Amino acid sequence: MSTRIRGLPQRQTDVLLVDEADRSVLMAPGHDASHLLNPTARAIWELCDGLTDPDEMVGAICQVFSVTMETARADVTYALEQLTAAGLVHWTDGEKRLGNER
């Protein structure tokens, strides 16, 4: 999959991360919908600081979970696409094409 995205992902500042007993939820003020996160998506959300390249996320996930680069890239791409589509993440300056690198 190749998704056109721009630059580095950054969290929307008004979105709250709430950890409940067995799950994590993102809640945006003014929106009815909340967004459930699995542990990897939660970590990716935390790394969306406007400074961290998705490729760096992929490399670190490979190291922790001993998965292939392709698997990690697919997970990171999917999570970022979902977060972006939900309006929870925006992209800073610069252009990047996930899924077509390396």
Added chain:
Amino acid sequence: MTVRLVLADPRRLVREAVAEALVLEHDVQVVASASDPRAAVLQAQRTRPDVVAVVGALLGPLSSLCEGIRRADPPPRVLVIDGEPDDEALLHAIEAGVDGYLTGDSGLDVVAEAVRALARGESVVPPFMLGPLLRRLIQGHREATQAAEQLVALTPREREVLALLVDGLDDERMADRLVISPETVRTHVQRILRKLDVHSRLEAVALVAQTGLVSRLERMVEGRAS
């Protein structure tokens, strides 16, 4: 499938209580227990477990413990159960090759599920610690990349001097080894410090060691020598 578990904890009460409680989990069986790292390695090799769970109190040189456990055939997965949540300890564990990490306040159900996940080939990290862990790994990778670029900026002679610094040689011995004067060695060292953007020889050595570049530096120097 029943997951075979070796449980390593210095406290006999804990070992027995956990083993007893896990009887209720019909798919997890404690096949042996160990009270110290050496016993953990021996039991891993003797009982062919799927997972070896080691509590933090047993941890010393974690990488050698993992290495010893992994020498078993087939190599079991390694779970560390540490005390308080500690990002530094988690990073150390992951770098040592641990497959799973739980904090000491984890319930028995969490431990059992982690053991199952490890047996399935998955890795286990507490969700609230995963983000900080990935951030530290990314930061470490950035530092290593930067340090590697700095190494490339050194001249071949400066790399030789740096390699001897890493080996702990003083100016006189470096001078003997390289057949140059101690004054020239000191000049090289000053240039190295400036290029690596560090303030002391100790910092230069630490930079090379902490960014995992010792072997790369050695290869660079050997490449020049050959």
